[in-house]
Amino acid sequence: MLAEESIVEHPVEVKVEEPTNEEVDxxxxxxxxxxxxxxxxxxxxxxxxxxxxxxxxxxxxxxxxxRPPKGAKPEEARKWTDNDKTLLIQGIEKYGIGHFTEISRELLPKWSGNDLRLKTIRLIGRQNLQLYKGWKGNADDISRQFEKNKEVGLKYGTWKQGCLVYDDDGLVEQELLAMKRSDTATSADNEDSEVAVDDDVEMEDAIR
Known part of the structure; x- marks a missing residue:
């Protein structure tokens, strides 16, 4: 019986060539x-x-x-709550749209002014808040503005992801400016009516 020859496998040395300067782009x-x-x-x-x-x-x-330092704790994820929404509405009623730094400082310190601006866009339903600068209103007023913005957006096909955006032809902006003039005129008429009522009351008091 022939003895089996043992086969010894020798590792094959693989040579990896480093890229030369000529090969670099x-x-x-x-x-x-x-x-x-x-x-x-x-x-x-x-x-x-x-x-x-x-x-x-x-x-x-x-x-x-x-890299973050060892032992550093990740920031806790913030969640926008109904209470936060209520506080934002209170801030808008007190300070007006555009005064988000004041609202953040007094009512919502965990949220920056820019955070509150973005939340207000969703709340009132309009991407561009320029025409709302200084506007004040309570929850009902904000809800009415949201519905008006939605109506305009659906009319011109510019209601995107829950808020009104401007169109390239400027039709949305024209309608919003007309709405603002109408609201301003209505507000002025209401103030005149209140003044007239006050004058009548004062006159009645004087007669008495």
């Missing part, structure tokens, strides 16, 4: 070098100690700089 290399140069020029600011470890000496990013 010269345009890409130039861009990378320019980025490194700009980082070295602008990222490190002597007056800000924290920036000294932002990049390495060759201009590459220090990844450890951008």
């Amino acid at each position: 010269p345009i890409l290399h130039e861009r990378q070098e320019w980025i490194k140069h700009m980082r070295l020029k602008f990222c490190i600011r002597p007056e800000f100690e924290i920036t000294k470890t932002m990049i390495h000496e060759d201009g590459t990013l220090n990844q450890d700089y951008f």
